[in-house]
Amino acid sequence: MSQDQTQIEETEHHLDLRNLRLDDYNDVKALMDEVYVNVGGAWPYSNYKAQVTTFPDGQICIEDKGKVVAFAISVIVDYDQFGDKHSYDEITGDAYLTTHDPNGDVLYGVEVIVSPEYRGLRLGRRLYEARKELCRNLNLKSIMAGGRIPNYKNYAEDISPYEYIEQVKSKDIYDPILTFQLSNGFEVKQVMSAYLPEDEASKGYATLLQWHNIYYEPGTPSLIASRKSNARIGCIQWQMRYFNNVDELLQQVEYFVDALSDYSCDVALFPEFFNAPLMGLSPSDSSIDAIWHLATYTDEILTSISHLAVSYNITIIAGSMPVVEEEELFNVCYICNRDGTIESQYKLHPTPHEKEDWIMKGGNRLKVFDTDFGKIGVLICYDVEFPELARVLSDQEMQILFVPFWTDTKNGYLRVRRCAQARAIENECYVAIAGSVGNLPKVDNVDIQYGQTAVFSPSDFAFPHDAIVSETTPNTEMTLIVDLDLDKLTKLQNEGSVRNYLDRRRDLYRVEWLGEK
Numbered sequence: 001m002s003q004d005q006t007q008i009e010e011t012e013h014h015l016d017l018r019n020l021r022l023d024d025y026n027d028v029k030a031l032m033d034e035v036y037v038n039v040g041g042a043w044p045y046s047n048y049k050a051q052v053t054t055f056p057d058g059q060i061c062i063e064d065k066g067k068v069v070a071f072a073i074s075v076i077v078d079y080d081q082f083g084d085k086h087s088y089d090e091i092t093g094d095a096y097l098t099t100h101d102p103n104g105d106v107l108y109g110v111e112v113i114v115s116p117e118y119r120g121l122r123l124g125r126r127l128y129e130a131r132k133e134l135c136r137n138l139n140l141k142s143i144m145a146g147g148r149i150p151n152y153k154n155y156a157e158d159i160s161p162y163e164y165i166e167q168v169k170s171k172d173i174y175d176p177i178l179t180f181q182l183s184n185g186f187e188v189k190q191v192m193s194a195y196l197p198e199d200e201a202s203k204g205y206a207t208l209l210q211w212h213n214i215y216y217e218p219g220t221p222s223l224i225a226s227r228k229s230n231a232r233i234g235c236i237q238w239q240m241r242y243f244n245n246v247d248e249l250l251q252q253v254e255y256f257v258d259a260l261s262d263y264s265c266d267v268a269l270f271p272e273f274f275n276a277p278l279m280g281l282s283p284s285d286s287s288i289d290a291i292w293h294l295a296t297y298t299d300e301i302l303t304s305i306s307h308l309a310v311s312y313n314i315t316i317i318a319g320s321m322p323v324v325e326e327e328e329l330f331n332v333c334y335i336c337n338r339d340g341t342i343e344s345q346y347k348l349h350p351t352p353h354e355k356e357d358w359i360m361k362g363g364n365r366l367k368v369f370d371t372d373f374g375k376i377g378v379l380i381c382y383d384v385e386f387p388e389l390a391r392v393l394s395d396q397e398m399q400i401l402f403v404p405f406w407t408d409t410k411n412g413y414l415r416v417r418r419c420a421q422a423r424a425i426e427n428e429c430y431v432a433i434a435g436s437v438g439n440l441p442k443v444d445n446v447d448i449q450y451g452q453t454a455v456f457s458p459s460d461f462a463f464p465h466d467a468i469v470s471e472t473t474p475n476t477e478m479t480l481i482v483d484l485d486l487d488k489l490t491k492l493q494n495e496g497s498v499r500n501y502l503d504r505r506r507d508l509y510r511v512e513w514l515g516e517k
Contacts, residue, residue: 012310012340013064013121013307013310013340014065014339014341015063015123015339016062016063017060017062017339019057019060020056020068020071022049022052022053025045025049027063027067028048028061028068029048031070031113035113035116038201039196039198043095047094047096050097051073051096054097055097055100058073058107058134059073060072060074060134062123064118069118069123070112070114070115070123071111071127072127072128072131073110074109074110074131074134075100075110076100076104076107077100077101078101078105078106079104079105079108079144081099084189085192087195087196088196088206091146105140105141106140106141106142106144107131107134107135107143108144109143109144109145112124112128114127120311121310124180125184126313128184129313132185132211136215139216139217139218140213142212142216143211143213144210145181146195146206146209147177147178147181147206147207147209148196148199149165149168149175149177149178149202149205150176150199150201152202152203152205153202155173161191161203161205162191165178165191185211186210187210187211187212188207189209191207191208192207193205228486230483230485231266231267231373231374231486232263232266232481232482233266233269233400233430233432233480233481233482233484234260234265234479234481235268235433235434235453235472236274236453237434237436237451237453237472237476237477237479237480238271238274238435238477239436239437240436240439240440241440242277242440243277243278246297246300246301249277249278250301253270253305256268256479257308257309257316258312259479260314260479260481261312261313263481266315266371266373267314267316267371267376268315268316268317269402269404269434270316270318270434271319271404271434271435271436272319272333272380272436273322274436275294275301275321276294276406276436276440277440277443278297279291280440282294287357287358288358290443291322291329292358294321295324298321298322298332301318302336305318305334305336306336308336309337310340313338314338315337316335316336317336317378318333318335318336319434320333320347321334328361329358330361331347331380332344332345332363333345333346333347333378333380335378337371338372343369345363345366345379345380346362347362347363347382347383348362348386348389349362349382349386350362350382351381351382364515366389366393366515367396368396368398374400374486375397376401377393377398377400378401378403380405381403381405384401384416384419384420384423384433385415385419387426388511390429391426392511392513393427394427394429394501395511399429400431401420401423401429401430401431401432402431402432402433402434403420404433404434405433405451407435407450408448408450409450417452417454420456421456424457425458425467427501428458428492429458429489430458430469430484431456432456432482433453433454433456434453434480435451437450437451437474437475437476438477449475450474451474452471452472452474452475453472453478453480454469454470454471455470455471455484456469457469457484458489460496460498461497462491469482469484470482
């Protein structure tokens with residue numbers, strides 16, 4: 001792994017959410033033939049071409065390294081023309097989407113298919129979230145769909161479809177389709193008979209499902225790829241504890257990732273050196289041997305966290321971990337994106353302790369990362385105490401600065417906190433800091449920590465009166481979840497009480513980056 005790489009090329013997955021194209025048909029056909037082997041297989045190309053050309057923005061897929069592994073087909077309809085008593089062929093125009101009405105009021109779900117090989121990665125949930133985003137952006141009233149109930153075949157002799165649905169709702173019965181749809185916010189409006197007569201597993205029955213768009217109002221539609229105006233940030237205040245092995249550490253990591261994903265967070269921020277407890281597994285009592293031993297676990301941890309980012313559909317800023325490159329030690333933060341890509345930011349300024357006791361070197365690159373929830377920067381702990389770095393990132397339109405930190409005493413923590421607050425004000429951005437707490441008496445130089453995780457904002461009328469969006473209880477393991485309005489930053493630059501960005505005297509001074517790009 002080279003410091004010159006800002007993105008690791010070989011990862012298990014590289015997922016991309018996009019709209020379907022005509023040349024994706026072979027992948028779509030292969031998926032349908034595999035999943036619907038007992039229900040007629042794939043549509044002919046004529047159907048697929050009509051879908052993509054009639055309503056291209058409604059046809060969404062997820063590709064992995066160039067291959068479509070999941071897709072969703074939708075159509076906009078004037079629902080009053082069909083009502084609740086309709087069949088699949090009627091409302092989809094025999095899957096040709098001849099019923100598509102750009103001025104309609106409902107987004108109707110025609111199909112969702114995920115490759116069986118990818119069903120552990122929650123791609124169906126990701127497609128459903130993309131549909132909801134499309135529905136909101138197009139200002140449609142709701143999403144409607146007819147849902148199969150394939151496990152009903154096992155209960156049809158004993159209970160009615162109505163009783164079956166109620167037992168699925170109460171989780172007494174599991175249905176692979178209905179259970180999933182209920183968990184994604186859909187309600188069963190009624191039971192439809194003869195919806196898909198050829199569906200023997202469901203005995204021809206289907207559920208009429210509805211998801212309400214509570215934000216519906218007339219407006220100018222925008223499409224699925226539009227830039228988000230809000231970001232939900234999850235920060236972990238991490239308890240240092242002894243772990244017997246890497247698996248125990250990763251189990252704790254997954255616990256927090258799972259929790260933040262359940263709250264639909266866009267990103268999870270871990271602290272600097274969150275994996276430091278593994279230093280206790282070093283065969284040597286020497287501090288320098290322990291940190292270099294810790295670096296041997298980095299690749300394994302990184303691979304697992306990247307998989308969690310994809311599986312839980314959440315970008316993970318993996319605090320920081322030690323990395324040895326060409327016999328030199330670096331402190332590196334990895335950004336594991338939910339599309340499977342991995343990017344990195346090296347700590348530029350090792351502390352005197354890190355340089356003297358661990359022989360740690362500083363990196364030489366700084367960049368803004370363009371994520372699906374905004375433009376972000378990362379400064380590891382001590383780096384945030386150098387205002388020039390945040391100014392360089394601000395000039396690249398950074399919206400959120402993430403600061404994973406690790407401090408042992410309160411005065412060390414306050415240096416990070418006060419500087420982070422200053423960076424938020426002077427650069428008109430949000431700053432999130434996350435640190436660790438607790439003690440590790442048997443690990444040299446990790447015996448005490450002090451930390452309080454927080455999210456800071458600029459200081460003006462549109463933001464909290466003390467410029468603190470939220471903060472945790474000090475020295476207690478917990479999470480912090482906040483919603484950030486990114487549009488407020490743009491308004492602040494132009495209409496704020498003071499305008500640090502616009503009023504800067506560029507004729508007198510500037511900050512210039514001299515290192516590598």
